[in-house]
Amino acid sequence: MNALVIPILWPLFTAILLALVNGRYKLEKALSVLSTCGLAGWVFWLLWYVDQTDAGVVTMIVGGWEAPFGIAMVADRLAAIMLCLSMGVGAVVNAYTCWTVTDKQQKYFFYPLFQVMLCGVNWAFISGDIFNLFVAYEVMLIGSYGMMIVGASRSQIRQTLNYIAINVVGSTFFVGGVAVVYATTGHTNMAAIAQYTMTLAEGSPQAAMVTAGSMLLLTVFAMKTAAWPLFFWLPDSYPSVPAGVIGFFAGLLTKVGVYSLLRVFGMIFQQPGHELALDILLVLSGFTMLLGVLGAMCQWEIRKILSWHIISQVGYMVMGIGLCGSAHPAIVTMAVVGTIFYIVHHIIVKSCLFLVGGIAGRVAGTQELKKMGGVLDLAPGVAGLFLIAALSLAGMPPFSGFWSKFVLIRAGLHGEHFIIVTVAIVTGFFTLYSMTKIWSYGFWGKPKRERAAASYRGMMIPTAVLVVFTVFMGVFAQPFYRLATDAATIVKHPQQYIAAVLGEEALVGLPADTFDEALNETLDETADATAEPVAITVASTNQFDAFKSQSVRNAHDPRNVQVTDTKIAASDSGHTPETATNASAVPDAMPTQITHVDATPHAPAEVTH
Amino acid sequence: MIEHSPILRTVARFTVPLTVAMSVVVFMQGHNLPGGGFIAGVLAAAAGATYLLAFGVVRASKFSWWRLSVIGLLIALVTGVVLGFVGVNFMDHTAIEWVVPGIHYHLHLPTATFFDLGVYLIVFGTLMTVFVELGLEGR
Numbered sequence: 001m002n003a004l005v006i007p008i009l010w011p012l013f014t015a016i017l018l019a020l021v022n023g024r025y026k027l028e029k030a031l032s033v034l035s036t037c038g039l040a041g042w043v044f045w046l047l048w049y050v051d052q053t054d055a056g057v058v059t060m061i062v063g064g065w066e067a068p069f070g071i072a073m074v075a076d077r078l079a080a081i082m083l084c085l086s087m088g089v090g091a092v093v094n095a096y097t098c099w100t101v102t103d104k105q106q107k108y109f110f111y112p113l114f115q116v117m118l119c120g121v122n123w124a125f126i127s128g129d130i131f132n133l134f135v136a137y138e139v140m141l142i143g144s145y146g147m148m149i150v151g152a153s154r155s156q157i158r159q160t161l162n163y164i165a166i167n168v169v170g171s172t173f174f175v176g177g178v179a180v181v182y183a184t185t186g187h188t189n190m191a192a193i194a195q196y197t198m199t200l201a202e203g204s205p206q207a208a209m210v211t212a213g214s215m216l217l218l219t220v221f222a223m224k225t226a227a228w229p230l231f232f233w234l235p236d237s238y239p240s241v242p243a244g245v246i247g248f249f250a251g252l253l254t255k256v257g258v259y260s261l262l263r264v265f266g267m268i269f270q271q272p273g274h275e276l277a278l279d280i281l282l283v284l285s286g287f288t289m290l291l292g293v294l295g296a297m298c299q300w301e302i303r304k305i306l307s308w309h310i311i312s313q314v315g316y317m318v319m320g321i322g323l324c325g326s327a328h329p330a331i332v333t334m335a336v337v338g339t340i341f342y343i344v345h346h347i348i349v350k351s352c353l354f355l356v357g358g359i360a361g362r363v364a365g366t367q368e369l370k371k372m373g374g375v376l377d378l379a380p381g382v383a384g385l386f387l388i389a390a391l392s393l394a395g396m397p398p399f400s401g402f403w404s405k406f407v408l409i410r411a412g413l414h415g416e417h418f419i420i421v422t423v424a425i426v427t428g429f430f431t432l433y434s435m436t437k438i439w440s441y442g443f444w445g446k447p448k449r450e451r452a453a454a455s456y457r458g459m460m461i462p463t464a465v466l467v468v469f470t471v472f473m474g475v476f477a478q479p480f481y482r483l484a485t486d487a488a489t490i491v492k493h494p495q496q497y498i499a500a501v502l503g504e505e506a507l508v509g510l511p512a513d514t515f516d517e518a519l520n521e522t523l524d525e526t527a528d529a530t531a532e533p534v535a536i537t538v539a540s541t542n543q544f545d546a547f548k549s550q551s552v553r554n555a556h557d558p559r560n561v562q563v564t565d566t567k568i569a570a571s572d573s574g575h576t577p578e579t580a581t582n583a584s585a586v587p588d589a590m591p592t593q594i595t596h597v598d599a600t601p602h603a604p605a606e607v608t609h
Numbered sequence: 610m611i612e613h614s615p616i617l618r619t620v621a622r623f624t625v626p627l628t629v630a631m632s633v634v635v636f637m638q639g640h641n642l643p644g645g646g647f648i649a650g651v652l653a654a655a656a657g658a659t660y661l662l663a664f665g666v667v668r669a670s671k672f673s674w675w676r677l678s679v680i681g682l683l684i685a686l687v688t689g690v691v692l693g694f695v696g697v698n699f700m701d702h703t704a705i706e707w708v709v710p711g712i713h714y715h716l717h718l719p720t721a722t723f724f725d726l727g728v729y730l731i732v733f734g735t736l737m738t739v740f741v742e743l744g745l746e747g748r
Contacts, residue, residue: 005699012686019679062699 015115057500074128117143177216191501224257251351282322289315338407365453374447621663628656646725650732666744681730
């Protein structure tokens with residue numbers, strides 16, 4: 001599929017076009033919004049397309065070389081979900097900036113730089129080559145340097161210099177890590193590295209070298225995600241980003257790091273001893289969560305509070321990745337699903353909060369909480385948007401934040417990581433506290449002015465889109481859950497990814513994909529061991545769902561007909577919550593069917609026999 | 610001021626065209642020998658810098674040099690995309706073979722040349738923008 005370069009090329013061409021019409025500010029705004037919305041539409045189509053293919057992976061090789069040597073662009077479900085998020089939030093933020101951008105900022109290429117940043121972010125998600133991922137990071141960073149310094153006030157230059165310095169150090173580590181991995185494995189293609197590391201013997205020098213390289217990459221990605229102890233740059237530099245775009249920075253840029261962590265440590269590095277990195281991540285995540293939220297509690301400006309919250313929220317996602325180190329396949333699945341769900345929820349809600357915070361600041365004329373007050377009276381609509389987004393961030397039940405936290409904490413409980421679960425719950429309380437602080441100081445109280453300090457009504461439209469989405473995702477969680485579960489299976493079955501990129505013959509000599517079998521064995525046990533009836537229904541339904549889709553995708557065998565029929569019946573009625581209740585109503589029937597499927601090895605595994 | 614130095618001006622009258630010619634030669638030999646778009650662009654920018662030092666920055670600042678970079682980027686990208694449309698992969702390359710009628714000259718033009726031309730323009734345009742902006746500093 002040659003079209004996979006579109007998410008990279010489209011923003012680049014737009015950037016060129018916008019640079020050429022520089023000076024006609026209104027035209028530039030219109031073209032930029034139009035282009036971003038158009039690409040957003042295309043990317044949602046891509047998600048649909050990827051989701052309905054058998055393997056769930058679409059690949060493309062750039063240049064005239066074959067797979068392990070040419071640069072691969074790979075869109076699996078996870079990458080497609082991330083693309084949708086980046087373009088969706090990109091379109092919203094782009095529309096929002098039409099009200100905030102100044103002529104001076106536009107003169108210094110505000111929109112072309114924004115498009116370059118979009119290009120880099122999309123590229124990072126779609127890249128199937130670890131060195132290419134580095135290039136994507138650089139493109140994204142160049143765009144973000146430009147966005148930060150546009151306008152060039154004294155404080156901006158100071159903060160941007162810090163930001164550039166930390167990122168140049170990070171990039172050096174990145175190249176170092178890639179070099180070590182390349183020297184050991186002979187590949188930079190992600191599928192080829194995964195193929196190599198899976199065959200390494202316990203205690204071999206190569207395995208040790210790969211682990212060493214992966215530690216360098218861990219440092220880089222921890223820095224980019226702003227995980228403890230490398231988060232100090234974030235609360236310092238983000239408040240100097242221009243209004244509006246900060247929503248994109250907050251939502252997407254650190255999450256590119258989280259995505260890379262999940263991709264690299266969930267899929268690529270499978271050598272014996274790779275659990276070390278996951279254990280380290282689990283420890284880091286606890287500190288990240290707690291220190292981030294403690295930092296947020298002692299701030300008195302909306303932007304700063306929210307910036308510190310990015311750090312604490314990143315902790316939850318890193319915790320999910322860390323829980324993948326568990327030996328229990330059901331817990332691993334749950335952890336990955338939780339992480340993906342959390343990423344989706346977080347990107348939407350965090351961007352939304354920054355945008356609403358910006359509007360509230362415009363209404364009150366300041367973002368200092370002690371000088372604000374009474375926004376509820378001045379602009380009740382803005383207060384409503386903020387309330388929903390803030391409650392969702394804190395993890396209140398009807399919104400998306402609840403489900404994402406719920407799955408992660410449940411995975412932690414099953415993995416018996418009680419300390420990290422306690423930290424996660426305490427962090428949730430503190431998050432609620434600091435959201436309440438913004439609410440009571442900024443929105444309640446007597447208005448300090450007669451009317452809103454600046455016009456704000458138009459800006460509420462793009463923001464409302466995100467708010468509606470978080471409500472929708474909370475109320476109708478099942479379809480999103482199904483998608484996250486399928487995306488998780490791709491990450492946890494490197495064999496499928498390798499076969500899609502390098503061809504089926506690459507699987508010869510690899511250990512068979514026994515994840516499903518192992519999961520199936522432990523499934524009954526998991527269901528019996530839990531004492532929370534509601535929780536069992538939700539999670540086990542999804543495991544069954546994952547199974548069914550898994551088994552059907554591999555059902556080339558006539559013996560599987562029975563299950564295939566069940567699946568068709570289920571998919572006819574769509575993956576609606578009703579289907580879920582039906583499935584959970586007959587929990588006794590399900591395991592027998594699955595055992596039946598289990599007796600027949602599925603397609604990729606057959607190659608190894 | 611260095612701008613009014615007659616020695617520099619006299620030398621610049623020779624070296625600027627020579628450096629530009631050198632940059633074209635380096636650009637053209639780049640496909641098979643050391644050279645290519647990047648280094649040739651730097652050479653062209655060196656010629657530009659000599660010109661700025663000798664004859665002043667004011668005349669050069671009338672032109673917005675960054676446009677060259679943008680056009681260069683466009684050329685490089687279009688080269689990749691056009692090849693994607695004619696059947697090979699994105700960023701793959703092929704060559705144009707053409708025997709010029711009349712003089713029977715066999716022209717072998719790899720498509721990588723166009724990509725390199727884009728690189729040349731990006732490097733030249735970016736460096737000239739930097740030089741001109743730095744030259745205008747403090748005026």
